[in-house]
Amino acid sequence: MAGGKEVKTLLLSQDDLLKVGVTNMADCIDVIEGVFSLIGKGDYLMGGPLQNEHGQMIYFPDEERFPGMPVSGPDRRFMSMIGYLGGKYKICGEKWYGSNPANTSRGLPRSILTTILNDADTGAPFAIMSGNQISAMRTGAVPGVIARHLARKGSKVVGVIGGGVVNRGGLLAIKTAVPTIEEAILYDINLEKGKKWAEEESKALNIKVSVTTNIEEAIRPADIVAIATGGNVVPRIEKEWLKKGALVIFTGDADFDPEAYSENTVFADNWKMHQAFIADGKEHPKGLEAVSVVAPSYHLLLAIQAGKFDEKKVRNLGDVVNGIDKGRSSDDEIIMFVTGGMPLHDIAWGKTLYDRAVKEGLGQEFCFFKEAYWR
Numbered sequence: 193m194a195g196g197k198e199v200k201t202l203l204l205s206q207d208d209l210l211k212v213g214v215t216n217m218a219d220c221i222d223v224i225e226g227v228f229s230l231i232g233k234g235d236y237l238m239g240g241p242l243q244n245e246h247g248q249m250i251y252f253p254d255e256e257r258f259p260g261m262p263v264s265g266p267d268r269r270f271m272s273m274i275g276y277l278g279g280k281y282k283i284c285g286e287k288w289y290g291s292n293p294a295n296t297s298r299g300l301p302r303s304i305l306t307t308i309l310n311d312a313d314t315g316a317p318f319a320i321m322s323g324n325q326i327s328a329m330r331t332g333a334v335p336g337v338i339a340r341h342l343a344r345k346g347s348k349v350v351g352v353i354g355g356g357v358v359n360r361g362g363l364l365a366i367k368t369a370v371p372t373i374e375e376a377i378l379y380d381i382n383l384e385k386g387k388k389w390a391e392e393e394s395k396a397l398n399i400k401v402s403v404t405t406n407i408e409e410a411i412r413p414a415d416i417v418a419i420a421t422g423g424n425v426v427p428r429i430e431k432e433w434l435k436k437g438a439l440v441i442f443t444g445d446a447d448f449d450p451e452a453y454s455e456n457t458v459f460a461d462n463w464k465m466h467q468a469f470i471a472d473g474k475e476h477p478k479g480l481e482a483v484s485v486v487a488p489s490y491h492l493l494l495a496i497q498a499g500k501f502d503e504k505k506v507r508n509l510g511d512v513v514n515g516i517d518k519g520r521s522s523d524d525e526i527i528m529f530v531t532g533g534m535p536l537h538d539i540a541w542g543k544t545l546y547d548r549a550v551k552e553g554l555g556q557e558f559c560f561f562k563e564a565y566w567r
Contacts, residue, residue, distance in 0.1 A: 197563035199316045204546065204555040206322040212548035214325045217333065217361075217368045220541055221340070224333040225513060227277065227540045231462050232510020235278030236536055242471060244464040246486055246532050247273035247287075251476070266424040267291050267302060269485065273535035276312060284310040285539035287323055293422075301357075302422070303327075307542040317560065319546045323538065326545070330537035332361020334461065335418055335441045338531075340369040341512045342459065343416055344437040344523050348374045351414030353407065353429075354421035355380040355389035358443055362418045367397050370416070375400040379410035381425065408433050419488070420444040431455070436524040442488040443531050450495035454502075456526040458492070463506045465532050469493060489530035 213219060230236055239245040249271040252264040262268065273287040289305040296302060305323030310316060339347070347370050352359050355378050367373045376399060380386035386403035394401040404410055411417060411433040420443040421427055431452035434440065460466055469487045473480035480497060484490040495501040509529075511517035520527065549555050 199314075199560040200557050201317050201560045202319050202546065202549070202555045202557050204319060204321040204549055206325055208549055208554045209322060209325055209545055211554060212545050212552060214329060214541075214545055217329065217336065217364050219544070220329045220333040221336040221365055221369055223540050223544050224330060224537055225337045225340070226279070227534075227536050228337060228461070228510045228513045230277060230279045230510075231534075231536065232508060232514045232516070237276040238465070238535065239272075239274045240468060242464065242468045244462065244468045245472075246465055246468065247271040247535065249486065251482065265293070267293050267422055267485065271486070273533075273538070275535040275539055277536050277539045281540060281543055282312055283539065283543060284312045284315075285535060285542065286310075287327060287535045287538040289323065289327075307538050309539065309542055309546060319542070321542055321546070323542075326538055326542050328357055328361050330541045331358055331443065331533065332363075332365045333541075334365075334531055334537065335362040335443060336365025336369040337513075338441055338459075338509065338529050339366045339416055339439065341509065342520050342527050342529065343370050343439045344520065346372050347415035347439075348372055349413050349415050350376040351410040351417040352376050352378045353410060353417065353419040353427055353446070354425075354444060355382075355386045355403070356420060356422055358420035358422075359418055360389070360393065362420060362441070362443060363393060364397065366416055366418065367399065373399060373416075375402075377401075377410040377413065378403045379405070379407045379427070381405060411435075414438060417441065418443065419446045421446075434526050437522075437526065439527045439529065441529045441531070445484065445488045445490045447491055448528075450498065450500035453492055453495055453528055454500065456528050457521075458501075458506050459509055459512075459527060459529045460489070460506050461509055461529075461531045462534060463503070463508055465534065466493065466506075466530065467503075469532070470496070487532060489532060492528075492530055 252262045270290045276284045286308045291303040307321040307323040309319040390401040390403040417440040428447040469483045476482035512519040
């Protein structure tokens with residue numbers, strides 16, 4: 193951190209983070225649960241005038257305006273996600289990332305992420321960290337916290353919609369938070385890829401994992417449905433397929449009729465952030481469609497925009513964590529839970545790992561600048 197006449201910053205690589213437990217899901221779930229408590233109390237800030245922006249995104253044009261300028265496409269974006277987190281943290285931070293599906297053909301992950309932690313008083317960056325593992329774990333941990341508080345007791349089957357990195361972390365978190373889980377049924381449009389994913393997860397989690405290309409087969413038996421598809425594939429799900437007592441977690445968007453929301457209970461990770469999505473849509477030439485790439489709540493927002501759902505009915509997870517909202521009311525209640533992704537989670541998990549790294553003497557410290565350089 194800043195001290196004297198110089199600012200020192202610690203660089204932490206992916207290997208450094210692995211050594212201090214970045215993939216420890218049980219720890220991550222506890223940290224993220226604490227973040228939801230702070231959100232419920234209001235001890236946080238995110239970007240924008242509403243103080244609840246998911247992030248500031250570069251909207252690429254549909255056609256190339258100048259040579260080399262990127263054009264829009266599914267999951268093609270740059271975004272800066274910023275926030276301040278209070279409680280025991282009292283720091284600012286950012287998740288900065290670029291996303292391009294073409295990366296996978298280059299042997300790179302679709303998104304490449306950096307986590308930056310700053311002193312909230314001076315603004316000095318005291319840590320610059322490899323962000324992919326931090327983001328993957330905190331994204332996965334959110335369904336774990338949701339399931340811990342809102343899944344029907346004794347839940348056994350998870351319907352996994354989309355066999356990718358996000359649902360890999362989400363299934364791990366759900367199994368960690370709900371020990372009664374015995375089986376997962378994966379729906380994926382790529383059967384061969386799905387078979388490999390299912391085999392790997394079955395061995396990793398010691399549960400039965402099967403795969404199907406029929407989405408209904410993954411939904412009907414499920415006590416918990418975890419949705420996280422990528423690109424321009426938005427799965428269509430009929431509300432009649434949902435089992436009584438099911439918990440549906442939107443880490444990615446899905447096409448439900450508005451009645452699925454109005455007839456059931458709707459929770460959000462932080463509804464103020466989803467209201468900010470609506471505000472962003474009003475400012476963009478494409479309207480609400482512009483935020484569909486980052487808003488798993490997109491179809492719920494459409495229902496609100498069409499006057500088919502009253503947003504006042506949405507409840508927040510932070511209130512459940514803090515004991516203000518009792519959460520689930522019965523074993524038959526179907527709960528629809530929309531998420532959006534918040535930098536506050538990256539900040540908290542990143543700071544937890546940073547503290548461990550400092551204790552173990554890991555990372556590479558460098559002088560960010562000295563007073564003499566800028567005088």
